[in-house]
Amino acid sequence: MKTKHLLFLCIVLFFAACKQEKQNNSAEKIVVAYVTSWSDVMPDATYLTHINYAFGHVNEEFDGVRIDNEERLKQIVALKKHAPHLKVLLSIGGWGSGRFSEMAADEILRRSFAGDCQRVVSEFELDGIDIDWEYPTSSMANISASPDDTSNYTLLMRDIR
Secondary structure: OOOHHHHHHHHHHHHHHHHHHHHHHHHHHHHHEEEEEEOOOOOOOHOOEEEEEEEEOOOOOOOOOEEEEEEHHHHHHHHHOOOOOOOOEEEOOOOOOOOHHHHHHHHHHHHHHHHHHHHHHHHOOOOOEEEOOOOOOOOOOOOOOOOHHHHHHHHHHHHHH
């Protein structure tokens, strides 16, 4: 009888450990989707942990954020009502999206841009900002670039943080 109880206890502990391991593994997985401003396809948030909304840009004054299709961004954020685990971020930049080099090089513009990032996060109830500057120090995407972009990028990240 004692052996049966011990065996039963071992089985219970084994399945409890398996369940805990499964929970730990699934909690570590991150599934990110880029969702574009120009599409009307709605992602199934059941399968996602994060959505990066594409795109926002450095505005023409170099001191703030311009968002492509704000109404679509609001629709994407609304997915969080049915999927509270979901995190939505605005991806600022993308191939050919410029003005980063000029903005990041100027302390006043950089701080103003960072402040506007905070405004956008609050106003649209976002979980963060994704900076998609392609690429600091490179003009391959037909955008301006400077050898100082690397250090200015670091300052930009500091100010946004």
